[in-house]
Amino acid sequence: MQPVLKVQSLNKSYTSRQGLFRRRSLQVLRDVSFALAPGQTLAIIGETGSGKSTLAKVLAGADMADSGQILLNGQIVEDAGIRNHDCRTIRLIFQDPTRSLNPGLTIGDMLDDCLQYNTELTEEQRYKKIRITLSRVGLLGEHIDYYPHMFSGGQLQRVALARALILDPKVLVLDEALSSLDPSVRAQTVNLLLELQAATGLAYVLITHHLSLVRHMSDEILVLNRGKVVEYGETERVFNTPKSKTMQKLLSA
């Protein structure tokens, strides 16, 4: 099966100022490559600072790589830091949904803005799509008029999911998106994500420190150490016979 997402030799450095005149360059992603099939989940794991969130941001177009390519269904969306701005196809969800939600907009207005900006849909079509998307993530029709502060933490993550899904993406990047939820809400959200995946063929890039979630949700695992891929393979194989020191260490922690 052709991968929905293909990443080839991504490199990314950050430059930070040291004192008045000196600059220090830190290479955060080194030659990162992987492929993800439709309907599959790839977990990205690694110790803190290994480059997971940077990779998430580069994938979603929130940051640029220095070199390398990102392809969606065989089409290049980013080549050496130059992005073809098709923001519908890879969407990012963070740990704290309130960071990305405007407190002054109702959920309906927020979703409508997204549709108005990115599609040619009529007002009636947009309203219908918003209602359908809210119900897909387990929210009610009446939530259309709610402001972010009127939702619980678990519901807010569903709102963030609705916003990610409203433009029918092919890939969702979940950067610790389930971490702040309490265990029962997290379990419900995981089930929702798995149901959506089975129904639509969405592919997930899952970034989390929760190894139990990785084992439950992912088909493959990519292990990063200082921005470099040190292990990449089928989830059960990586858990049962980890080859890299990083994975062995994560499992024994």
Ligand SMILES: Nc1ncnc2c1ncn2[C@@H]1O[C@H](COP(=O)(O)OP(=O)(O)OP(=O)(O)O)[C@@H](O)[C@H]1O
């Ligand atoms: N905007 C930035 N400017 C400079 N350095 C940065 C920037 N963003 C991240 N870094 C550095 O890049 C490295 C990788 O950070 P990143 O957040 O991608 O790691 P991570 O694996 O997601 O860590 P964690 O598990 O703690 O979230 C770290 O050393 C971090 O300090």
